[in-house]
Amino acid sequence: MSKALIDNASLTAIQRIFGQITVFNPDTRTSDLLALENLINAILFYDEIICIDNYKDKYREERKKLFPFIKFIDPDKYGLNSLDLIAKNEARKNRPIIRGGEFVNDDFYQFIESLKMNIVCTWDLSSSVYYLTMKMLGQPNTSEYEKYSNLSTAIFNELSEVKTQKNGYFNKDVVLYSSTGERITKNDMEKANKKRSRGLGGISKQLEMFIASLNWITYKTIYYTLAAKNLWADTFLHPIRQNYQLNWITKSNIYGGDFTSKIVQLINNNINKDLVQVFDNGRNISERMNLPIFSVWIMDKIDDVRVIIEFAFELRNDPAIRDFRNQIKELRNFYDDNNLSGANKKIHSINRMLEKASFNILNKYNISHNQGSSILPVIKIINSITNFTPIPNIPEIDLRLKLPEIKLRNTFGIMYRNIVEDIIVLERAGRYYDKLTSKYNFDMSRYVEPKTEDPQFRNHESDWKIPM
Numbered sequence: 001m002s003k004a005l006i007d008n009a010s011l012t013a014i015q016r017i018f019g020q021i022t023v024f025n026p027d028t029r030t031s032d033l034l035a036l037e038n039l040i041n042a043i044l045f046y047d048e049i050i051c052i053d054n055y056k057d058k059y060r061e062e063r064k065k066l067f068p069f070i071k072f073i074d075p076d077k078y079g080l081n082s083l084d085l086i087a088k089n090e091a092r093k094n095r096p097i098i099r100g101g102e103f104v105n106d107d108f109y110q111f112i113e114s115l116k117m118n119i120v121c122t123w124d125l126s127s128s129v130y131y132l133t134m135k136m137l138g139q140p141n142t143s144e145y146e147k148y149s150n151l152s153t154a155i156f157n158e159l160s161e162v163k164t165q166k167n168g169y170f171n172k173d174v175v176l177y178s179s180t181g182e183r184i185t186k187n188d189m190e191k192a193n194k195k196r197s198r199g200l201g202g203i204s205k206q207l208e209m210f211i212a213s214l215n216w217i218t219y220k221t222i223y224y225t226l227a228a229k230n231l232w233a234d235t236f237l238h239p240i241r242q243n244y245q246l247n248w249i250t251k252s253n254i255y256g257g258d259f260t261s262k263i264v265q266l267i268n269n270n271i272n273k274d275l276v277q278v279f280d281n282g283r284n285i286s287e288r289m290n291l292p293i294f295s296v297w298i299m300d301k302i303d304d305v306r307v308i309i310e311f312a313f314e315l316r317n318d319p320a321i322r323d324f325r326n327q328i329k330e331l332r333n334f335y336d337d338n339n340l341s342g343a344n345k346k347i348h349s350i351n352r353m354l355e356k357a358s359f360n361i362l363n364k365y366n367i368s369h370n371q372g373s374s375i376l377p378v379i380k381i382i383n384s385i386t387n388f389t390p391i392p393n394i395p396e397i398d399l400r401l402k403l404p405e406i407k408l409r410n411t412f413g414i415m416y417r418n419i420v421e422d423i424i425v426l427e428r429a430g431r432y433y434d435k436l437t438s439k440y441n442f443d444m445s446r447y448v449e450p451k452t453e454d455p456q457f458r459n460h461e462s463d464w465k466i467p468m
Contacts, residue, residue: 001047002046002328002329002332003233004048004049004233005050005224005227005228005235006042006049006050006070006236007220007235007236007238008052008054008055009157009241010035010039010236010238011051011066013036014036014039017029017436017437017439020066022442024442024443024444025156026440026444027149028153028157029437030426031150031151031239031419033295034239034422034426036436037293037294037426040294041294043309043312043313044312045324045325046234046325047329048071049069049070049071050233051072053074054075059164079230083223086222087169087220088169088219090218090222091215091219092169094107095175096108096175096214096215099177099179099181100467101120101121101458102119107218107247107251111214116147117148117152118138119136120135120136120458121207122467123465125198129192129198129201130199130200131201132204133206134204135450136152136450136452137453137455138453140452149450151419151423152210154239155213156209158216158240161216168219169215170212171215172209178468179467189202217241218244221244221245228413228414233413234380235415236415243416249414287351288378289377289378290375290377291361291362291375292361292365292367292376293376293426294315294365295308296374296429296433297367298312300367305436306439324354328380330353369428369432376417376425377417377418378416379415379416380413380416381414
C-alpha cells in the first residue's frame, strides 16, 4: 500500500483557500495553491493519505471532520514521540547567524539562496534607537518583489501553527556579527535600548518572527522526514518545507552531495525535453515527472474551489490516472523487494511505462492559456538506506502490531518541487488562478508591505540607516 504523509501546514493552507480561516496577507495565495496541488497529487497517485494528529485538543476533531478521507495517526499510539525530541535537538544545532546583514550559517544560507531571496538586514532608526531590520534588495512593483513577498509570507505562515500544535521549537535567538566580524551582544543592545542613545538597540519584531519561522521550518521538516522514514511513507510537505528538506537531507548524509546537485539540475531541465526521467545512485533513486497542474484542469470543469477535493477523488478512477499511479507504485515496490539487484534493467523498463503513462496524462489534463501551459516538474526521491546518519532510528517497537495493514519496508520517499519556478507557472494561469483564489476570506487591516532596500544604496549610511 502506497502512503502519502501530508503535514498540518498544508491542510491549514487548504483551509485558507476554502475561506475557513481569515487571511491577513494576500501574498499567501500562491504557496497555498501549491499545497493544494500536492494534496491533489496525493489523492490521485497514492492508496492512502496519512497525517500526524498532533494538534491541540480543541482543534483536532474539527480538522478530522474537514478532511475525513485522511487517516490521522496518533503519535502516542504509533511510537513517534521520540522523533519530536530528535527533531528539536537537530533544529537547535542550526542557530541562525547574521553577519554583515546576511544569514551566513550553512543551513539557512543555502535555504535562502535556493529560494533566490535577496535579503539584507540594516540598522534602521526607530524611537532614537537603531533596530536590525530585514529588507529585500529590489524595487516595489516588480516581479522580483512579488516573488519575495510570496516566499517570505510562506515562511512567516509557519508560525500560524504555533498556537494549534501541542509542542514545537519556537526560538527567536540569533547570533549577530558586524561586517568586520565584531560580535554584537544582546547585553550591549539592551543597554542602548534603555538609554535611547541612538545606539544598536536590538532586533525588529519582523526579523524576530522571521528567525522563529526558520527555526520552526527546520524542526517540522526534520520531524516529518523522520516520521516518513519510520512509517514507510512519501512526504508531501508544504512547498516551503520541501525546499528546506533537500538542504537538510544533504547535510544529514541521507544522500550524497552529488546526488542532490543532480536533483537540482533535474528539476531545472527544460520541461519539454523529457516527460519522465529516472536515475539511480547507489541506494537512491530519483524520478522526474512533468505533470499538469490538476487544480487548474479541475477548475475548468467546476465553479467552486471548495468542491475541488471531491472532484479529485472522481478523477482518481480515470484509467490514465490509475495507470500512472500503478507505474509509480511498481517502481517503489521494486526497490523495496529486490535490494537493487538488476535495478538498471528494471528501471529502464519501468521508465518506458512511466513515460507512456505521463504522455497520456499530459495530453488529457494539460490546459493551455494565454501565458503558456500549466505543467510543473515534480521530483520523487526514493531512499533505501535504513539508517540516517547521524540521525538515529526511533526505539524498537512492534510496528506489525501497531500497523497491521502495512507491509514493512526499507525505503522512504520525498516529493520535491521548486517553489520558485512553480509560483511563476501557477500565477500565469490567469482566470483559473482567479477561480482558485476566489473564496479567500481577507482582512487587510493588519497587512504590512515588505520593506525594500535599493541595491545601489545598500552600503550607504544615513541618519536613519546604518549598514550592518
